[in-house]
Amino acid sequence: xxxxxxxxxxxVTEMGQEVTMRCQPILGHNTVxxxxxxxxxGLELLAYFRNRAPLDDxxxxxxRFSAEMPDATLATLKIQPSEPRDSAVYFCAxxxxxxxxxxxxxxxxxxxxxxx
Amino acid sequence: KQEVTQIxxxxxxxxxxxxxxxxxxxxxxxxxxxxxxxxxxxxxxxLLLIQSSQREQTSGRxxxxxxxxxxxxxxxxxxxxxxxxxxxxxxxxxxxxxTGKLIFGQGTTLQVKP
Numbered sequence: 106x107x108x109x110x111x112x113x114x115x116x117v118t119e120m121g122q123e124v125t126m127r128c129q130p131i132l133g134h135n136t137v138x139x140x141x142x143x144x145x146x147g148l149e150l151l152a153y154f155r156n157r158a159p160l161d162d163x164x165x166x167x168x169r170f171s172a173e174m175p176d177a178t179l180a181t182l183k184i185q186p187s188e189p190r191d192s193a194v195y196f197c198a199x200x201x202x203x204x205x206x207x208x209x210x211x212x213x214x215x216x217x218x219x220x221x
Numbered sequence: 222k223q224e225v226t227q228i229x230x231x232x233x234x235x236x237x238x239x240x241x242x243x244x245x246x247x248x249x250x251x252x253x254x255x256x257x258x259x260x261x262x263x264x265x266x267x268l269l270l271i272q273s274s275q276r277e278q279t280s281g282r283x284x285x286x287x288x289x290x291x292x293x294x295x296x297x298x299x300x301x302x303x304x305x306x307x308x309x310x311x312x313x314x315x316x317x318x319x320t321g322k323l324i325f326g327q328g329t330t331l332q333v334k335p
Contacts, residue, residue, distance in 0.1 A: 138321075138322070147325055147326070148312075148325040150322060150323070161322070196264060202321050206321075207253060207270055208253070209267060209270055210321060210323060212257075213264055214263060214264040215263075217262075
């Protein structure tokens with residue numbers, strides 16, 4: 106049963122600390138997305154990758170957020186330094202993008218981040 | 222800029238009722254539209270995906286329709302059950318996308334009372 110995995114599931118940290126969230130996409134998928142969900146803003150796209158290359162990270166605060174794909178099985182989202190307003194649930198999703206693809210995305214369970 | 226709106230924000234119905242959730246989008250140039258379900262504290266589960274060339278898709282008690290020209294989609298749930306209680310999210314893929322980027326609505330939170 107292929108699924109997207111995310112770690113950690115929950116993270117509580119103090120303001121100013123670095124936070125790293127990890128995602129393992131479904132094997133064979135070539136696109137990875139990072140979303141943030143808050144009550145006020147709903148689901149927002151932060152960044153996405155195709156074939157490990159970043160295509161768009163315009164949704165991310167550049168001064169503190171960074172997203173990478175060191176290899177095809179791992180995507181990371183880092184926040185440094187973290188702030189209370191970063192408290193949210195961060196979702197990773199993966200999918201296949203190619204000729205004739207429906208581009209359907211499969212979501213991970215999310216990382217609930219609380220910054221105090 | 223594409224915007225997706227879902228009305229109502231919340232809905233409470235007695236068990237057994239048929240119901241309709243609404244989704245509207247401002248730019249009709251979409252690749253496809255996807256409906257998701259989200260349970261409290263959980264991730265998103267894909268329910269139905271409708272290609273831009275399709276009018277509807279069905280899965281069990283769920284039926285999703287798409288009217289691209291008017292910028293609307295509906296999710297019809299037949300014979301609702303308490304287990305259907307969740308937040309339902311609508312998302313569109315812009316027509317220009319070659320990666321599947323999704324733009325989400327704010328969701329409709331459904332409560333089905335026994």
